[in-house]
């Protein structure tokens with residue numbers, strides 16, 4: 689059985705933006721729903737042309 693852990697958006701997280709590959713660190717205690725992109729702009733641009741950014745790490 690798979691357990692689904694809900695993301696605690698108030699915890700500090702570090703991730704790499706899927707589009708511009710910038711390291712993003714969210715602040716502990718602040719509501720921040722970002723998990724994949726550094727900004728809304730990156731998110732929108734990525735989904736417009738997702739094939740351009742495949743497996744670039």
Ligand SMILES: [Zn+2]
Nearest residue numbers: 705708726730
């Ligand atoms: Zn970005």
